[in-house]
Amino acid sequence: MTVSSAPGKVYLFGEHAVVYGEPAVPCAIERRATVEVVPREDDHVRVRADDLSLNGFTVEYEGRTGDDPDVDVPRPLVEAAMGYIDAAVRQARAAAEAPAAGFDITVRSEIPLGGGLGSSAAVVVAGIDAATRALGEPLEKRELADRAYRAEFEVQDGQASRADTFCSTMGGAVRVEGDDCRTIEAPNLPFVIGFDGGAGETGELVSGVRELRERYDFAAETLATIGDVVRNGEALLSEAIPETDPSPELLADLGDLMDFNHGLLSALGVSARSLDEMVWAAREAGAHGAKLTGAGGGGCIVALDRTPESRTALEFTPGCQRAFRAELATEGVRVE
Ligand code: MEV
DSSP: OEEEEEEEEEEEEOTTGGGGTOOBEEEEEEEEEEEEEEEESSSOEEEEEEOOOSSSOOOOOEEEOSSOTTOOOOOHHHHHHHHHHHHHHHHHHHHTTOTTOEEEEEEEESSOTTSSSOHHHHHHHHHHHHHHHHTTOOOOHHHHHHHHHHHHHHHTTTOOOSHHHHHHHHOSEEEEETTEEEEEOOOOOOEEEEEOSOOOOHHHHHHHHHHHHHHOHHHHHHHHHHHHHHHHHHHHHHHSOTTSOOOHHHHHHHHHHHHHHHHHHHHTTOOOHHHHHHHHHHHHTTOSEEEEOTTOSSSEEEEEOSSSHHHHHHHTSTTOOEEEEEOBOOOOSEEO
């Protein structure tokens, strides 16, 4: 049996625009998906996934991935998760040149599904890592990140950047611009996360932005402006002392950029009332800045705040199901 885990992430800046070659800065957070893999004698894949959501319910699923007509898929979110696991299995088989390898797979995750915290990337990264190790063919991290990206790209109909999968593989703060992916130094950013209990549909949201971009020059310019916000944010991070508590001035400046980034994402139609309400609750409680994270449409916001006020305010915000602090996860994928 092999067990690997990989972290979720928040976008400090740059989601959606990263799909069009602008830079983005996602940061891994200490919320992990863990995948356990046991090779089988036959070529079947059986998946068991418990507690795939922070949504207050536990998902019990047992079935075979692939074209098995007997698979009983109880919930749309679980179906989506199974699509990612299928794609991860295909990548692991290809990497190990074992096209008929079968597995019993158990997935556990502390990351809400589809909530903008990189749940699918974490499951794919941990899944490919555990499955290739089970086949005796562990992958070097860059290749693992590349295969995980290909899995997401396939499931999201060719609309995925390398940001989520690279961040989940490497951990820490990363910078992604097209195919250029690198880790960057970052101070200890005090992330506060609010979760509305829902999920956005990444493929649909990315398609919606694509249509706007094709229709209106100002939508294309909005995406380019997000790129400018990211470059400003990167410059601020590069002046900070890594792995120390950031100064109040730095937090204020990063927060301003997060607010700006949220406004631009709202203009592109990917926010939601629940996300806007959480963003405003955090700001009014003194957070330095707040924005949605990930594809949007529902799910999570991320705020910067060292004090407990914005988390408490989020907990009392109608529409916020859960609020929590998240540490930067310096470690990416790891063997458990
Ligand atoms: C989704 O977590 C982030 C998006 O930028 C899509 C992607 O980068 O693949 C919306």
